[in-house]
Amino acid sequence: KRKAQPSSTELVAQIIKGNITALSRAITLVESSNINHSKKANDVIKQCLPYANSSVRIGITGVPGVGKSTFIEAFGTHLTNLGKKVAVLAVDPSSSLSKGSILGDKTRMEDLVKNKNAFIRPSPSGDSLGGVARKTRETIILCEAAGFDTIVIETVGVGQSETAVHSMVDFFLLLKLAGAGDELQGIKRGIIEMADAIAINKADGDNLKSAKLAKVEFNRALHLYPQKASNWQPKVTLCSALKNKGISEIWQLIENYIEHTKNNSFFNINRTEQNKFWLLQTIEERLKSDFFNQSQIKKELKSQLQLIEAGKITPFAAAEYLLNLKN
Ligand code: GDP
Structure with a gap:
């Protein structure tokens, strides 16, 4: 029988002890595209931040x-x-x-x-x-x-x-x-x-x-x-x-x-600037992937691309159409 996955709190406790298996596990969660893994990863990261x-x-x-x-x-x-x-x-x-x-x-x-x-x-x-x-x-x-x-x-x-x-x-x-x-x-x-x-x-x-x-x-x-x-x-x-x-x-x-x-003071200022940059970057990344991962968008994007190939629509009109679908 497979051992149950450790909870995020258990993982963090092991990570701050320097346990490499726990560290690798947490990184695997960060890298996963599974939404539950992402949630757990966020939780682990949050608890790790003070350290x-x-x-x-x-x-x-x-x-x-x-x-x-x-x-x-x-x-x-x-x-x-x-x-x-x-x-x-x-x-x-x-x-x-x-x-x-x-x-x-x-x-x-x-x-x-x-x-x-x-x-x-x-x-x-x-x-x-x-x-x-x-x-x-x-x-x-x-x-x-x-x-x-x-x-x-x-x-x-x-x-x-x-x-x-x-x-x-x-x-x-x-x-x-x-x-x-x-x-x-x-x-x-x-x-x-x-x-x-x-x-x-x-x-x-x-x-x-x-x-x-x-x-x-x-x-x-x-x-x-x-x-x-x-x-x-x-x-x-x-x-x-x-x-x-x-x-x-x-x-x-x-x-x-x-x-x-x-x-x-540049050292700390730079890290703060980097954090601000990454906040914006993360939002951009998330909005983009949320948008493109919708099944309706995937489908409609294909047909809009075909319309463009056929010269039947401008890229701006096609973009407008797709962006409005989302709302
Ligand atoms: P990477 O692609 O940038 O990671 O480069 P590698 O570390 O794989 O090295 C490429 C090649 O250059 C290998 O054959 C190394 O042995 C050789 N190499 C790396 N550093 C040196 C060095 O300081 N002197 C010499 N002569 N060869 C080196």
């Missing part, structure tokens, strides 16, 4: 192959050696389609996976970035309540996912590679603007020389950007995730940043 918030949240992004997994393995291990408890989460809206979820392949995080002071959770699936991001944001709260003091959130450097991750972290790290030619080619301006530090990875062996050059170029470029609201001057640093070089320096840099932003 959350006292962590450092770090976002890490970079194109596939830049070395994110390898970096997180080295970085996370360094932090646990310092006595920290590290949770690694991911935001990857493409994972449900491609099944090639980041963090799905944990072979490059072999040590961290086995480390009892680390908790690794792959990206939730979902058909919208907003949905995936919301789930990850709620998971942060659960992890913090379970005693994780450092939250690392990985995302691939494509699409809008960096913006979503940036809006849920205290510190945003961009991993880059030194390449031939113009270092600044092909980098979205917005990502550079979000970065609190740029770490040029694979600064080892034959790459070291070009990595040093890239560092100079990025530093020069960063000085052209306007002052950040945090008053923090973004740093450029070299590292080799593979050779475990430059990792402790990056953590030192993050500690400096936390101290700087706590002293000038």
Whole structure:
């Protein structure tokens, strides 16, 4: 006979004791699309809130192959050696389609996976970035309540996912590679603007020389950007995730940043702004999914799309019709 599912109060009691099974269970509830699960998840999160918030949240992004997994393995291990408890989460809206979820392949995080002071959770699936991001944001709260003091959130450097991750972290790290030619080619301006530090990875062996050059170029470029609201001057640093070089320096840099932003109040102001943003974001997301999930809308949307294909209606008239159906 299957054991009954624990109540939300029981789950919370276990989570704040640091019980990983309970934590995983609660995250599964957060990720579920079942309405009863969502209700229970909300209840658990609410009860966990008083225990959350006292962590450092770090976002890490970079194109596939830049070395994110390898970096997180080295970085996370360094932090646990310092006595920290590290949770690694991911935001990857493409994972449900491609099944090639980041963090799905944990072979490059072999040590961290086995480390009892680390908790690794792959990206939730979902058909919208907003949905995936919301789930990850709620998971942060659960992890913090379970005693994780450092939250690392990985995302691939494509699409809008960096913006979503940036809006849920205290510190945003961009991993880059030194390449031939113009270092600044092909980098979205917005990502550079979000970065609190740029770490040029694979600064080892034959790459070291070009990595040093890239560092100079990025530093020069960063000085052209306007002052950040945090008053923090973004740093450029070299590292080799593979050779475990430059990792402790990056953590030192993050500690400096936390101290700087706590002293000038930006740290708390930023978290409050993020909460306001997420309130609005959650409403938008909910309204949207409630609307599109109605069976009548699903059906009528199909026929309106056909009318558009046939050139029989304007998109605005079709939208008006569908929106009015709802009321
Ligand atoms: P991700 O796709 O960003 O997660 O990148 P991975 O961590 O999977 O790394 C991609 C490849 O780069 C792997 O073959 C790694 O061994 C290699 N790699 C990662 N970091 C370094 C590094 O610092 N130096 C060198 N030489 N190779 C690295």
